[in-house]
Structures are given as C-alpha cells and as structure tokens.
Amino acid sequence: MRKPKLPLKRSKDSTYLSRDLKDNVEYYCMMLIPLALIFVFSYLPMSGIVIAFQNYSVGKPFFGKGVEWVGLEHFKTFVSSYYFPRILRNTLLMNIMCLVFGFWIPIVFAITLNEIRNSKFRKFTQTVSYMPNFISTVVVVGMFLSFIADDGIITQLLRLLGMEAKSLNTSQAAFPWYYTLLNIWKSFGWNSILFLASISSIDPTLYESADLDGATRMQKIRYITFPSMLPTIIIQLIFAMGGMLGSNSDMILLLYNSAVLETADVIGTYVYRETLMGGMYSYGTAAGLLMGLFSFTLVYIANRTARKHMDYSIW
Template sequence: MSASEGPLMLKRVRRRDNVHLYLIMLPVLLHIFIFSYIPMYGIIIAFQNYYPGRPFLSFDGSVDWVGFKHFIDFFTGPYFTRLMRNTFVLSFFFLIFGFWVPILFALLLNELRSGLFKKFVQTSSYLPHFISNVVVAGMVLSFIDPAGIVNSFIKWLGGEAIAFGTEPKYFAAIYTISTIWKSFGWSSILYLAAMSSIDPHLYEAARLDGANRFQQMLRITLPSIRPTIFILLIFAIGSLFSANSEFIMLIYNPSLYETADVIGTYLYRDGLLGGNFSSGAAIGLFTGILNFTLLFSANALSRKYSDYALW
C-alpha cells in the first residue's frame, strides 16, 4: 500500500464503522432539508410584487420583478429606526440580564446535596417552559393590571397604582422578567449536563488541598462548563434581532408600540395581515442575513480570543 492510499483506506474504515450513526442522523437531515432548505425557494418573492395565485417563476412575463424595491422601502420607511431599536434593545436586555441566570441557577443547583429537594427544585424550574405563551401572557397581563397583584403590593407599600399595560417605559422590564422566568430553568439543562461530565477526582483533589465548596465551584465547575457557556453565548448574540415576537404580540397593544413594536410584530401586521407577502419576505430575509452576520462575527471573535467556536 502506498503512502497516499493509507489515509484514504482509514477514511473508508471510519465510514463503514460509523454507518449506524449516519443512519440515525438521516431522519434529522431529511427534516432539515425538507422544512428548512426547500422553502428557501420562496425567498425570490422578496424581489417581486407577488400576490397569491401568481407563479414564483414564469417565462410568460406574468412575474413582476422589482429588484430591491421592498428592501429600500423598509429601510427608508417611517418605522425602520423604531423597529430596529426596539428589537435590539429587548434582545440585548434579555442577553445581559437573562444569559447568566441559567448559569448561576445550574451552579447553585449542582451544590445541593439533598437529592429529593434538588429534583423538586429542578422540576419546578422546568415547568414554566411547558406553559403556553398564551397562558403566560394572560398571567402577566393579570399581574400588571391596575387591580393585579403587582399594583396591590405597590399600594400596600403606600404607593399609587401604575398603568403598566399602557406605559411604554415599563414594557422592556416586563418582557425581560417574564422571558427570564419562563426560560431560565429549561436553559440550565445544558449546563447541568456539562457539570455531570466533570471528573469527581478533581473535586476530591481540591478538597485535599483545602478548597471549600465555593472555591471548588469557582476553580473547577465554572472552568469546566466554559465551552458550553461560550457556544450558547455565540448563539445568543446571533439572535439579537430575533426577539420573541409571539409573546410580545400577546402582551402589547398600540399604546406600547413606541417600545414594544419589533421586526417580528411588524412583519406579522404588514406581511400577513396586510397581505404584503413580498415586503414580508424582504424583511425576513434582511433579518436572517443580519443575524447570520452577528453569528459569524461572534464565532470569529470567540475563536480568536477564547479558542471556543462553532466551526
């Protein structure tokens, strides 16, 4: 066997040994291809004046190509600045105040020694994730109602009731707190899984050296989950222009558009309810490119300065 045939033979052996893994991946890859890649064909309507019933592509001149008209209309429209600002601010607040909560929760939960109490706390923290956004929105609106529990507490402290549901300046706080409460337990699963793979001998060696539990957490647990933290941070940065539009639509109203109207909610009103499908496709394509740019940049910076990256 020649020197060039050796690596090639090794690759063939690895493919043959891992064929069962490829078969396990096949359904997932088919799902992604069918529901994520094939629909990308519809992106072309962002460059057309498309109406339901018209073909996407035609050689008889029935397709009205308009180039970048819908992109330019969005960029120069009266709502562009507000939509970009609100989307970024809401996502940025969640990133700053919400990203570290699952990490801290997982670290504290990992330190619990009572197995029964640990399971109870862990299960309780997961429950909000499985509650429908509609139900959570109803709870939030009930809590911030002038006669709700929040204003009742404010009155008990001697203050006056606040109209949280119609004051734009409070919306960012309401959205951030609600989203953190709903997601922090479920988001901690990855960190807990990473902690479960830490070698117990590291903790034993640290205890022999006189390290207390806080020092063990600081010197062993936290560095061990650092790769997971960086990977999830990259994903979080890559979605800075993708606020939870579904939840926002359930808790906002026209009086809150100043701080609550984001790209996703405008896309729903203008693109779907307004029937402007080409404009909606253009806005969606722009948002996707923007988020991909952020993801690519965050990954490049992480690879350069921390050696942790997606690729």
C-alpha cells in the first residue's frame, strides 16, 4: 500500500492557512499597526545595547571603524562604584516597602468593592479611586511637596497637635515612607482593575450554592472569591518580584533633593544622572542591562517557585 506523499499534508496546511487568512483578514490588519509600533520602539532600539561594551560618544557609529570595544569594563566599574551599595540598598528597600505595604491594598479594595451592594456608590468609589492614576506625576508631587514644606498643611497640622514638626523635604528617614505612601495612593485604584476582572469572571452559581448552604459573607470571600483571584494574584506577584530592582524614577526625581540623596538615590536616578546629565552613555547602558538581567533572574526564580508550590505561573 502506497503511503501518501508529504506535499499533500503541506497542501492541506496551506489551504487551511489561506482560508484562515481570508476569514480573519480584518483582524490581522488591525494587528499590523501595534506590531509595527512594538517592532520600531521595542526591538529596533535593542541594537543600542552594544554600546554597553564600547566607549561610545555621540556621533560615533555602533559598528565598523572607529568603534572602541572595552568588553565588560563598564559593568565592572558600575558594580565596584562607591555609590553602588547605596543605590542598590535604597532600590531594594523602597520596592520591598511598596510590596509589603502596597501589594495587598488593591486586592482588599477589589474585594470590598465587590461586596458593596449599592451600585451607584460602588461606581462612584471606583471612579474616585482611578482618578489619581490620571493626574500628572508632576502635579501630584508639586502638591505633596507644598503640603510637607515648613509652612505646608501637614507640617502646620502636626504643630497644632503639639509635635515638633519641620519640613519633611530634608528628612532622610522620612523619604522612603512618603514615597511609598504617595506611590500606593496614586496606583492602588488602577491596579485593582485586574482583580475586579477576575472577580467578575466567577460563576454566580457558586455564590448561590453557598447561600443555600448558609455561608456567611466572610466564608464566601474565603472559599470562593479569594481562591478564584489566586491565579491573578500569583502572576502579579511574580511581576512585582521582577520589578524589585526598578523604581518609579520619575516620581523620585521630582521628590528628592541633595539633602535626602543618602536614602532617596536609586538605580534609576543614578543612571539618569550619569547617562543623560553626565554623557556617560556606555556606562548607563551597561548599568541598565545588568539590572535588566538581574530582574529577569528574579522573574525566573519567582515563576519557577510559583509553578512548583502553587501550580500557577507565567510560563
């Protein structure tokens, strides 16, 4: 008995692909612009990573004659820098504070919103919580700095309460705390959207069955709502672990000053000063690439741990 030739299978596959392309041509056309934007702004600039291994200056080519290759010299300089322990400590400290004090707030907020029975009040609360995310960081920081100045509202209120209050702008110990609080306030409402979406996908019959069994509201949250949210929580936690070496550098640049550099300077602000203000483009690229590799390592470890113990993971 003769076996069918391989080209027949390829012909069937090509027929299926052509039919699929014809049936979904509108969707593929819609994907062209986003894919082009991702390619132009995300993948093409990656060729600039090579300057981390060069002594690059503006006007020089990335490849060809005149390129001075230095290998891992900039990486060694960054790790052995006098400022490296300080910026690494500050970056980890502020991200750990945001993780410990801020990660659970969107989860609790989403569960609380889901339990509100008055739809108008729920929508109003949801809208108000989203608003800080759409306010410019420059505006938010400008208002906050005026509140904690010597004659600011917060400082004067503390004095009225009998406390010896002075401007928090120059307090090194206070900077990580008010950065964390400001960052949480600005983002918790927006971050709760994913958790609200996971709650809305829960089968209503589960709650109906729980009501028939006489379950209380807290029991339904514990045994139905929270377990249904767990995959989303784990995935968000993995991403948060990957961002441990990153910070909201824009906010920190607007908040900090020379008096609080000891506790406010992070990797992002240091790279900004050395790269854009100091013109050390190769050095800044090497620092960013090294932190990117460390972040990927953290994501990989967190993902593998979650897959092993919780059976939820990104890949």
